[in-house]
Amino acid sequence: MVSAESVKARAQQLGFDLCGVASAGDHPELAFLRQWLDRGFAGRMTSLNRTAAVRADVRRWLPSARSVIVVACSYATAEPDGPTPEDGPRGQVARYARGGDYHEIVGQRLKTMADWLRQEAGPDVSVRWSADTGPVQEKVYARRAGLGWTGKHTLVINPRFGSWIVLGVIATDLALEPDLPIEDRCGTCRRCLEACPTGAIVEPFVLDARRCLACLTIELRGSIPPDQRADVGRHLFGCDICQEVCPHNAGVALSSRSRWQPRPELEQASLHRLWSAADAELERVIAGTPVSRIGVSGLRRNLAVAIGNSGDPAPLRPSKPADGGSGTHGGAETAAGDPARPSVSDPVVAEHTEWARRRRA
Numbered sequence: 001m002v003s004a005e006s007v008k009a010r011a012q013q014l015g016f017d018l019c020g021v022a023s024a025g026d027h028p029e030l031a032f033l034r035q036w037l038d039r040g041f042a043g044r045m046t047s048l049n050r051t052a053a054v055r056a057d058v059r060r061w062l063p064s065a066r067s068v069i070v071v072a073c074s075y076a077t078a079e080p081d082g083p084t085p086e087d088g089p090r091g092q093v094a095r096y097a098r099g100g101d102y103h104e105i106v107g108q109r110l111k112t113m114a115d116w117l118r119q120e121a122g123p124d125v126s127v128r129w130s131a132d133t134g135p136v137q138e139k140v141y142a143r144r145a146g147l148g149w150t151g152k153h154t155l156v157i158n159p160r161f162g163s164w165i166v167l168g169v170i171a172t173d174l175a176l177e178p179d180l181p182i183e184d185r186c187g188t189c190r191r192c193l194e195a196c197p198t199g200a201i202v203e204p205f206v207l208d209a210r211r212c213l214a215c216l217t218i219e220l221r222g223s224i225p226p227d228q229r230a231d232v233g234r235h236l237f238g239c240d241i242c243q244e245v246c247p248h249n250a251g252v253a254l255s256s257r258s259r260w261q262p263r264p265e266l267e268q269a270s271l272h273r274l275w276s277a278a279d280a281e282l283e284r285v286i287a288g289t290p291v292s293r294i295g296v297s298g299l300r301r302n303l304a305v306a307i308g309n310s311g312d313p314a315p316l317r318p319s320k321p322a323d324g325g326s327g328t329h330g331g332a333e334t335a336a337g338d339p340a341r342p343s344v345s346d347p348v349v350a351e352h353t354e355w356a357r358r359r360r361a
Contacts, residue, residue: 022070071167077099105260143156153196
């Protein structure tokens with residue numbers, strides 16, 4: 001017989017750091033999404049509007065759902081040492097994106113856990129899982145399952161791991177004993193609101209995604225609005241500022257699991273080295289990481305902005321190609337098809353490159 005205790009034991013065996021159970025009831029917090037969307041805070045993330053009705057209740061995703069199993073993995077790793085002089089300015093990649101792709105890591109484990117549930121409870125059991133890939137409000141169910149409370153920066157904070165966690169859920173028609181929620185422990189603290197450089201946390205627990213650096217560098221496709229490019233600073237993918245200042249993230253346990261360990265190129269994130277790398281090399285660097293979501297062109301767009309904001313635009317200056325022909329190494333034009341040179345022919349990349357040059361001309 002499958003119980004909440006056996007589910008948690010299996011989750012631990014599979015490498016999850018946390019596991020809890022929430023009921024699939026009509027929780028009042030689920031209604032906030034519709035209010036948030038109506039205020040326009042989703043910006044260009046139109047998919048949230050399309051799936052809002054399903055996200056309003058997990059039972060619209062799995063009609064027979066009675067329980068939601070919520071799991072979490074800590075991705076906290078040690079911060080790198082300061083850049084060496086020859087590296088030049090350094091960009092910033094969010095911690096969760098420096099190593100393996102959590103969608104894949106968590107997804108593989110959830111699939112294994114779902115197969116185990118079917119084996120233990122019988123083939124007629126209904127199971128559906130999501131590793132931040134389905135129309136489910138994971139954070140609501142994580143709080144209900146006792147994994148943590150919702151911080152004012154809108155992220156789930158666990159007493160042991162802080163907010164450095166990624167979530168996954170399994171909805172099932174099994175009636176499992178739910179856990180008790182953890183009470184809010186943020187108190188009167190407003191550090192995350194005060195530290196956000198763009199004021200994206202417009203009030204406690206409310207994020208305006210249109211201003212969020214994570215959304216600007218990841219979710220926003222095409223051109224970053226010119227009046228927001230300076231705000232991006234040196235962020236290449238995501239932003240951890242609101243988490244870095246959170247007192248509940250101080251001294252948390254660091255993960256030793258190999259798949260979360262950062263790749264040196266993304267941990268150090270030398271702007272000069274990344275910009276001068278050929279496209280094939282950048283593909284290698286981001287393959288199998290969350291950064292692959294924006295692709296090489298998206299990364300080059302963000303690199304151009306970060307270099308423009310760094311005060312050291314040297315990599316963007318035109319130079320004569322080795323074959324003596326026309327073009328710019330690290331500029332908007334290169335010899336087509338040459339794998340030894342970076343290709344930035346994408347018009348969006350070219351636009352941001354020119355902006356960065358003018359900014360530091």
